Amino acid sequence: MRPRPWHLAAVAALTLAGGLTLLHAAAGQATQTVVVTMHHSRFQPEVVRVAPGTTVRFLLRNTDPIDHEFILGDDAVQRRHEQGRQREHHGEVPGEVSVAAGGQAATTYTFRQGGPASLQFACHLPGHYAYGMRGVALVSSG
Amino acid sequence: MARRGIVGLLALLVVVLLGAQPALACGGLVGPGGTVQLARTTTLAGYHQGVEHYLTSFTYSGGGAKFGSIVPLPGVPTDVSKGGEWTLQRLIQETQPQLEAAAAPVAFDAARSSAEVLLKTRVDALDITILRGGGKAVGDWARERGFGLSVDAPEVLDFYAARSPIFMAASFDARAASARGQRLGDGTPIQLTIPTADAWVPLRILGLGHQPSDAIQADLYLLTDRRPALLPEPAAAGQPGVALERSQPASELLLADLRADKGMSWVPASGMWLSYLRIDTTAGRLFHDLAVDTSGRGSPSPVAAGLVDPTEPLRPLPAPTPPAGGPAPVWPWLAAALAGATIATVVALRARARAS
Numbered sequence A: 001m002r003p004r005p006w007h008l009a010a011v012a013a014l015t016l017a018g019g020l021t022l023l024h025a026a027a028g029q030a031t032q033t034v035v036v037t038m039h040h041s042r043f044q045p046e047v048v049r050v051a052p053g054t055t056v057r058f059l060l061r062n063t064d065p066i067d068h069e070f071i072l073g074d075d076a077v078q079r080r081h082e083q084g085r086q087r088e089h090h091g092e093v094p095g096e097v098s099v100a101a102g103g104q105a106a107t108t109y110t111f112r113q114g115g116p117a118s119l120q121f122a123c124h125l126p127g128h129y130a131y132g133m134r135g136v137a138l139v140s141s142g
Numbered sequence B: 001m002a003r004r005g006i007v008g009l010l011a012l013l014v015v016v017l018l019g020a021q022p023a024l025a026c027g028g029l030v031g032p033g034g035t036v037q038l039a040r041t042t043t044l045a046g047y048h049q050g051v052e053h054y055l056t057s058f059t060y061s062g063g064g065a066k067f068g069s070i071v072p073l074p075g076v077p078t079d080v081s082k083g084g085e086w087t088l089q090r091l092i093q094e095t096q097p098q099l100e101a102a103a104a105p106v107a108f109d110a111a112r113s114s115a116e117v118l119l120k121t122r123v124d125a126l127d128i129t130i131l132r133g134g135g136k137a138v139g140d141w142a143r144e145r146g147f148g149l150s151v152d153a154p155e156v157l158d159f160y161a162a163r164s165p166i167f168m169a170a171s172f173d174a175r176a177a178s179a180r181g182q183r184l185g186d187g188t189p190i191q192l193t194i195p196t197a198d199a200w201v202p203l204r205i206l207g208l209g210h211q212p213s214d215a216i217q218a219d220l221y222l223l224t225d226r227r228p229a230l231l232p233e234p235a236a237a238g239q240p241g242v243a244l245e246r247s248q249p250a251s252e253l254l255l256a257d258l259r260a261d262k263g264m265s266w267v268p269a270s271g272m273w274l275s276y277l278r279i280d281t282t283a284g285r286l287f288h289d290l291a292v293d294t295s296g297r298g299s300p301s302p303v304a305a306g307l308v309d310p311t312e313p314l315r316p317l318p319a320p321t322p323p324a325g326g327p328a329p330v331w332p333w334l335a336a337a338l339a340g341a342t343i344a345t346v347v348a349l350r351a352r353a354r355a356s
Helices: A005-030 A075-083 B087-095 B135-144 B153-161 B174-179 B252-259 B331-355
Strands: A032-039 A042-044 A047-050 A054-062 A068-073 A096-099 A104-111 A118-122 A134-139 B041-048 B051-059 B066-073 B079-082 B116-123 B126-132 B166-173 B187-195 B215-224 B229-231 B241-249 B273-282 B290-293
Touching: A032 A047, A032 A068, A054 A068, A054 A096, A068 A075, A068 A104, A075 A118, A096 A104, B041 B087, B051 B066, B051 B087, B079 B116, B087 B215, B087 B252, B087 B273, B126 B187, B135 B153, B135 B166, B153 B166, B166 B174, B166 B187, B215 B290
Parallel strands: A032 A054, A047 A134, B041 B215
Antiparallel strands: A032 A042, A054 A104, A068 A096, A068 A118, A118 A134, B041 B051, B051 B187, B066 B166, B079 B187, B116 B126, B126 B166, B215 B273, B229 B290, B241 B273
8 A cells, every 4th residue: 555645744743743752851851950059168958869860960059258169970089089189170071060159050960870879979179078068969760 | 146234355366377288278268378377376355344455466487478367356346456565475474374385276267258348457567457248258358369268167257247247357468577577476466446245255266277176275365344254154274175264353463564555554453353264175176156244144145155046046935735634624614604694684684574
């Protein structure tokens, strides 16, 4: 049976609708935003829950009169930054960004499927981590 | 803030800091590249007839750049000038007959900004600025002038700004001191005259920029119109913490000596009470200030002591609840009986009236 034009039109419409639905879902995932406030040299909230496979845009707001930074990663990442000398992060690395005094910044990070169950976020400017400026991102589908 | 009617007093604090060690590199209000070590702090807080006279000395013991510090104040000073030459030494002599090799590390400092500048003056190599503003404003002000703030500065500045938005920033230019011929270890006494009804001495700021285990040592003298009540209650003499080493009437000889010093004519000839507190603790334990009540009521304010957050509304007392399971009240039955009797009486009277 030879497909008629309206058959092709229906298939095209269904394909377009399905594609748009998938795009919308993906877009919804990418735009998930978590606001984290830096106040009195601490993160608020200190615990963030995300689902595996989620892409999160962290919006960091610094209310303090001093600079801070947001470094998200596993223990190795945290150790490297605590011992390192790099003091400015301009967002080229996902999950790592500096936040000037009184300012705000954003960084996007994808929590991949099958990744670690938790990641730490912290500020590694001198003395800040020891002061308690750290939090945890719990990765679970529950 | 509690009003301390009469004799109160107040005071001080000092500050500043060492920045040489990496662990403290971001501590305190330290100028870029500045490496200044501060020796023990000594302060006099006198409160006479509603006016606080605050005298402290800034001493540097090293460094080639400049350093700064911030002192929370209970009010706006009407005068900032160079303090007397020997008052603090005379007080030490009065209370510490044996000279001590007091070289304990003390440090701190603070910040403040976008704040309103109320007064600027220079005393020797010290640039003094009186500021009014919130903790963040003060911090911004300091940061914009090249000073580094310690990680705990935002919280500590807010701690003070919630009670009094007045701060004194002192920026010590070591090069200027050197040009003036000042030697390491020389101090620059500063005296502030502050009309105020509040009597409290900032202590917590002494720990600014320090690790919780760092030692904090300072001497604090109170000269008040009468014996003060203090909160937290100080430890006994010789004990660690904030210890009340001396509490006695100020001798007329001492008062005469103090009056003879520059800027100390406010000291009465007699009738003053001298308290000497020795602070020997750690930064982690110094989370409060010292409230002073010289009204005679003996009730120093927990807010002034920094033990209660003035921005937190006081939790209302729970409403009293009646005891459960008590006997049923009798009055409803009495009321019902009275009402019934009244109605019966009215009906009977009407019936009698009709019959007649």
